[in-house]
Amino acid sequence: MNDCETIVEALGIMKVYEMGPEKVEALRGLDISVHPGEFVGIMGPSGSGKSTLMHILGCLERATEGTYLLGGQDISCLSDRELSLIRANQIGFVFQTFNLIPQYSVFENVEMPFLYRKETRSEGKGRAERAIERVGLSARRNHKPSELSGGEMQRVAIARALAVEPLLVLADEPTGNLDSETSKSIISLFQELNKQGATLIVVTHEEKVASHCHTIYRLLDGRIINNEGCT
Amino acid sequence: MKWDQIMRDAWRALLRHRLRSLLSALGIVFAVVAVVTMLAIAEGAKREVLEQIDRLGTNSIIVRTLQLTKAQEAVARRRLSHGLVLSDAKSLEKSIRTISCVAPLKEVKASLSIASVQDPFEILAITDSYQEAMNLSVKTGRFICNTDIVRKNLVCVLGQEVSALLGDSGHLREVLRLEDRTYRIVGILHERQWLRNKSPILAVRNYNRAVFIPMGTGTMGVQEHKGFGEISEIWIRVNRSANVQACAKAVRRILNHKHGGVEDFQVIVPQELLIQAQKTQRIFNIVLGCIAGISLLVGGIGIMNTMLASVAERTREIGIRRAIGAARKHIAFQFLCEAVVLTGTGGCIGIILGAGSAIIISKVAGWKTVLTIWSVIVSIIMAGGVGLVSGLYPAIKAARLEPARALRHE
Numbered sequence: 001m002n003d004c005e006t007i008v009e010a011l012g013i014m015k016v017y018e019m020g021p022e023k024v025e026a027l028r029g030l031d032i033s034v035h036p037g038e039f040v041g042i043m044g045p046s047g048s049g050k051s052t053l054m055h056i057l058g059c060l061e062r063a064t065e066g067t068y069l070l071g072g073q074d075i076s077c078l079s080d081r082e083l084s085l086i087r088a089n090q091i092g093f094v095f096q097t098f099n100l101i102p103q104y105s106v107f108e109n110v111e112m113p114f115l116y117r118k119e120t121r122s123e124g125k126g127r128a129e130r131a132i133e134r135v136g137l138s139a140r141r142n143h144k145p146s147e148l149s150g151g152e153m154q155r156v157a158i159a160r161a162l163a164v165e166p167l168l169v170l171a172d173e174p175t176g177n178l179d180s181e182t183s184k185s186i187i188s189l190f191q192e193l194n195k196q197g198a199t200l201i202v203v204t205h206e207e208k209v210a211s212h213c214h215t216i217y218r219l220l221d222g223r224i225i226n227n228e229g230c231t
Numbered sequence: 232m233k234w235d236q237i238m239r240d241a242w243r244a245l246l247r248h249r250l251r252s253l254l255s256a257l258g259i260v261f262a263v264v265a266v267v268t269m270l271a272i273a274e275g276a277k278r279e280v281l282e283q284i285d286r287l288g289t290n291s292i293i294v295r296t297l298q299l300t301k302a303q304e305a306v307a308r309r310r311l312s313h314g315l316v317l318s319d320a321k322s323l324e325k326s327i328r329t330i331s332c333v334a335p336l337k338e339v340k341a342s343l344s345i346a347s348v349q350d351p352f353e354i355l356a357i358t359d360s361y362q363e364a365m366n367l368s369v370k371t372g373r374f375i376c377n378t379d380i381v382r383k384n385l386v387c388v389l390g391q392e393v394s395a396l397l398g399d400s401g402h403l404r405e406v407l408r409l410e411d412r413t414y415r416i417v418g419i420l421h422e423r424q425w426l427r428n429k430s431p432i433l434a435v436r437n438y439n440r441a442v443f444i445p446m447g448t449g450t451m452g453v454q455e456h457k458g459f460g461e462i463s464e465i466w467i468r469v470n471r472s473a474n475v476q477a478c479a480k481a482v483r484r485i486l487n488h489k490h491g492g493v494e495d496f497q498v499i500v501p502q503e504l505l506i507q508a509q510k511t512q513r514i515f516n517i518v519l520g521c522i523a524g525i526s527l528l529v530g531g532i533g534i535m536n537t538m539l540a541s542v543a544e545r546t547r548e549i550g551i552r553r554a555i556g557a558a559r560k561h562i563a564f565q566f567l568c569e570a571v572v573l574t575g576t577g578g579c580i581g582i583i584l585g586a587g588s589a590i591i592i593s594k595v596a597g598w599k600t601v602l603t604i605w606s607v608i609v610s611i612i613m614a615g616g617v618g619l620v621s622g623l624y625p626a627i628k629a630a631r632l633e634p635a636r637a638l639r640h641e
Contacts, residue, residue, distance in 0.1 A: 055635040055638075060634045115236055
């Protein structure tokens with residue numbers, strides 16, 4: 001597979017945190033590549049560096065060393081403003097704790113990314129409406145997050161990530177706060193989105209979630225210990 | 232940037248903590264109330280003084296006789312001063328070229344008995360030049376003329392209110408009894424607007440309640456006037472306002488010379504009073520500015536404190552916004568907007584309360600207050616400015632948060 005067919009191409013990614021005089025190595029040279037339409041799982045115990053890797057892939061943090069190409073663009077030397085633009089246009093985040101704004105309605109939460117994008121307000125509204133419809137929450141568009149169940153909140157978060165039609169959707173433990181039934185429905189939603197062409201990277205430590213992934217990267221102490229292809 | 236949405240979000244964030252927002256804006260509210268009220272009082276006082284000075288005329292110089300004690304009178308007589316006399320007026324008119332008109336006046340102490348009237352009328356002995364000097368307009372009949380002065384005609388001209396109160400006997404050609412003399416009414420003046428003044432130095436006569444008689448006719452049975460000397464006042468009109476200062480100097484010099492250096496008169500120059508009033512106003516403004524500045528500083532600190540608390544408790548929200556694409560400038564702008572909306576709202580409330588308190592003060596204390604559009608604009612700009620300044624540091628702090636760290640914040 002050549003470069004233009006990979007969405008994510010990360011080579012020798014290292015992340016070192018300086019805690020006063022001490023240096024903590026969170027990632028110690030990772031190589032990851034993700035292709036369009038791929039459903040990738042990242043697994044590992046707590047402290048293995050999953051979330052740090054997620055933040056680097058999502059352009060929330062920069063790697064201390066290594067090269068990271070997103071959609072063919074080297075982002076390791078971009079400014080904070082340029083990284084914000086990439087997050088606004090190419091990346092959708094789904095978090096374990098949903099991370100919705102509590103005082104906003106479902107629709108306003110999903111519409112929020114358009115505040116930082118170039119679309120007109122009506123375009124943004126249209127796309128937000130479609131995303132809510134896609135996750136099956138049209139009937140609850142005016143509800144506040146506190147009036148929703150955990151599964152519904154996660155669907156809102158997925159709709160928010162999908163509304164901007166990103167190159168890559170990053171999900172950090174998306175089922176971590178959900179019961180097994182709700183988890184199943186969220187996983188099947190991910191599968192459905194993947195079938196529709198979305199590229200997904202899911203951080204999880206649940207084997208059930210991982211079993212649906214095309215590729216799984218297993219992390220331990222900041223290193224990939226196993227890279228396996230499933231199904 | 233989508234301003235309307237960011238403003239809407241700012242409003243909602245503030246409304247979410249209504250009480251906290253209100254309490255933190257209170258400092259600004261009180262500062263603006265103080266500023267608006269004080270500006271309204273200052274403006275009212277300024278206008279009142281200006282109106283009075285304007286009524287006296289900025290082209291005018293007034294020489295008034297001073298009340299002397301017995302001992303002072305004795306000193307004055309030794310130095311051959313007879314107080315303010317008619318010849319003073321004549322020599323001033325003759326010696327100073329810039330004078331366009333001189334009008335001497337004598338306040339006559341005499342009783343005009345009208346049962347229904349408590350407040351006594353003013354009886355003024357004048358010359359024919361008084362009409363021109365004071366710009367008096369006659370409604371019916373005529374004013375006192377030079378012939379009346381020369382022949383000592385027993386005629387009088389009435390102010391509008393005097394004529395009205397006298398009823399049938401206040402018409403033209405009727406007679407008016409002043410002590411032991413009877414004066415024929417030859418003219419009635421038009422009504423003239425008059426405002427009561429707190430400062431006696433700026434007092435303007437109420438011509439509606441005045442009876443004018445020719446100078447020299449009131450000396451027989453009618454008592455002498457109040458002060459020392461022959462006349463009580465000389466009203467001088469100067470040809471141009473630029474000459475007023477020089478003319479006033481000349482008046483002082485000539486009168487000093489004529490009165491042998493006795494200070495039995497007082498020269499009032501409305502133009503000087505105007506300059507003095509402006510100086511006082513400037514000092515008042517500085518004091519006012521300091522009070523407003525301190526109040527706003529205290530208010531601003533309150534706003535900064537609230538905004539810092541808001542940034543701290545919304546760190547996660549900042550992380551979420553950054554994750555979905557907000558740049559630093561968006562975050563900074565959002566918090567800056569909140570601070571400005573907070574102080575701006577405080578400012579608006581302050582203006583409304585300030586206007587209310589100005590109205591109450593003018594009703595209760597009887598002071599004139601004027602709310603100008605400038606005081607409103609200044610207050611809004613001040614409140615907004617305080618919002619900008621006090622919101623800047625919290626906004627920068629919010630914008631500088633690392634997105635990943637902000638997301639991890641519990």
